[in-house]
Amino acid sequence: MGIEIGGIFGLILLIAGIWAIVQTVQSRASTGAKVFWVVLILLLPFLGLVIWFFAGPRSARY
Template identity: 65%
Template sequence: MLEISGIGGLIILALDIWAIVSIVGSRASTGSKVLWVLLVLILPVLGFIIWLFAGPRSTRGMA
């Protein structure tokens, strides 16, 4: 059971890092970026889910 929770924690960490990289690369204002990053850091699972549906997206893939 310990291995499963450890793997789950690593998956959440990877998803949160992906969200933070995407937030920093977005066109949102600096203040908005800071608030989104704080939300993801303080509430890792819930913050990621909220960002997934309502957060700023990275502009790297857009032309």
Template identity: 60%
Template sequence: MNMNVSGIFGLIILLLDIWAIVNIVQSGATNGAKVLWIALVVLLPVLGLIIWFVAGPRGGRT
């Protein structure tokens, strides 16, 4: 049972990280900033996602 919960939590984090990366790529940030944000989300999946949600670039912004 506990294994199923952790697997579902991991899948949710993976999907949210992919969503964040897509939004970062579509944002109006510079390429250097995009690379740094993507690296943060990939290297620190949960913490990077939280930091991006609070302070990161959003899709469609210029």
């Protein structure tokens, strides 16, 4: 088994980060708020995702 646990966790974190950024960009939040959340997610991948999950803007579909 060549794939490490850290590699799988990193891949999941990358996918979740991309999904969160797409959801943020599609939200009805202001441009400034969108920029803030995208930067937070990019600079603090795990913590930024956790904060975004609880406090971030939601998609415009809801």
